[in-house]
Amino acid sequence: MSRTVPLRLEDRDLRQVDFLVSLGMYKSRSEALRELIRLGVKSLKGIFEVGEAVMKLEKLEKKEGDVPIKLKGALEQLLEERERFK
Amino acid sequence: MSYIDTSVIVAALDPSDRRRDQARRVLEGREDKFISELVLAELSSVLARREELKELASELGIREHLVLPAILIYLIKRFDLTYMKVNGLVGLPAIGELYSPMAFAVIWSTKLKLRTLDLFHLAYVKIMKDEGSPVRSILTADKEFQKAKEIMKKEIGVEVSLIE
Numbered sequence: 419m420s421r422t423v424p425l426r427l428e429d430r431d432l433r434q435v436d437f438l439v440s441l442g443m444y445k446s447r448s449e450a451l452r453e454l455i456r457l458g459v460k461s462l463k464g465i466f467e468v469g470e471a472v473m474k475l476e477k478l479e480k481k482e483g484d485v486p487i488k489l490k491g492a493l494e495q496l497l498e499e500r501e502r503f504k
Numbered sequence: 505m506s507y508i509d510t511s512v513i514v515a516a517l518d519p520s521d522r523r524r525d526q527a528r529r530v531l532e533g534r535e536d537k538f539i540s541e542l543v544l545a546e547l548s549s550v551l552a553r554r555e556e557l558k559e560l561a562s563e564l565g566i567r568e569h570l571v572l573p574a575i576l577i578y579l580i581k582r583f584d585l586t587y588m589k590v591n592g593l594v595g596l597p598a599i600g601e602l603y604s605p606m607a608f609a610v611i612w613s614t615k616l617k618l619r620t621l622d623l624f625h626l627a628y629v630k631i632m633k634d635e636g637s638p639v640r641s642i643l644t645a646d647k648e649f650q651k652a653k654e655i656m657k658k659e660i661g662v663e664v665s666l667i668e
Contacts, residue, residue, distance in 0.1 A: 464570055471566040471574035472581070478563075485582060486560075487575060489517045492550055496514050497646055500621050 425451070505536040505637065507629045508585060509644035510546040512667060513539075516583070523645050526667045530643055531583040538588045538637065539580075540628035542605070546621070547579075548572055590631040604631050615659075616652045626652060630660050641665050 427435075435450045444450035459466075478486040508531070515527035531537065551557060551572055561571040580587065594607035602610065608627035609620070616623055625642070626649075633639045641663040642649065642656070653664040 464567075467566055468570050468574045468577065471564040471571065472578045474564045475574065475578040476581075479582070485517065487517050487551075487579070488519050488556070489514060489550065489554060490520045491518065492554070493511060493515045493518045493521045493523065493645060496511060496546070496550055500619055500646065500648070 505538060505639050506530075506665075507625070507632065507639055507642045507662075508537050508539050508543065509625055509642060509646060509649070510543045510550070511645035512643050513543070513547055513579065513583070513585075514550055515645040515667060523667050527645060530667065531585075537583065537585050538632065538639065539585050540588060540590065540605075540625070540632075542621070542624050542628055544576060544587065547576065551575055588632055588637065590628060590635065615655055618652055619648060622646065622648050622652070625649075626656065626660075629656075629662055633660060633662065643667065 432447075435447055435454070438444055438450050439447060444453065475486055512527045512530060515521050515523040516531050518524055521527075557571055557575075558568060560575075561568045564571065564574065566574060579585070590604055592604045593601040594604045595601050596607055596610060599610075605624055605627040608630055609623045612627070612630075613623060616626060618626065625644075629639055629642050639662055643665050645667045647666060647668075649664050650666060656662050656664050
């Protein structure tokens, strides 16, 4: 399924899109923009993965009723390590 | 507005520590809470060495190297923390330019006489204040900061509050 999205672009970005179209790499502005957005989203895969993991942590907290990160003994370890930097 | 030392966040996540509940109360309080890049770095170092991280990555369905940023973002959101950047270089006579927290650490080391990381945390607080942030206190679970309590109050106008 595809939807129409109104989009406002800077002149310089549009010029670059038109340049790709003029080279014959894409048949139209629409096709060029679809492909460029797809590539952009793909390159941000890690960010989406992190975002989804944050949402899952929030869901886990709701399920468990507490922050799902438990670091037993971590404070003493941190304070001991700071001692090394005396 | 308070600066939150790494030890408070770690205490809040440590079910075996007596300071956990108090740390949690502080972090869940309504006061504005700020952290520095040093807090992020220290917290990352603590988290990265925990075995639980692998299990959590698998549970969350995330690649292992991405679980750490996910936890950091979750904790920042969960405890409503604001990361504050400090700016600039400071010139020291005969040494040259240093990143401002390092320069502060060098200049104030003889007055504060603290361990390196404690000195750096106080440097961030001082610089945040100098840059216009209304920091009133530094909250910590590390009693070593108490050594600088008087001087921080007198010279920088910041209370050192210990979670015990």
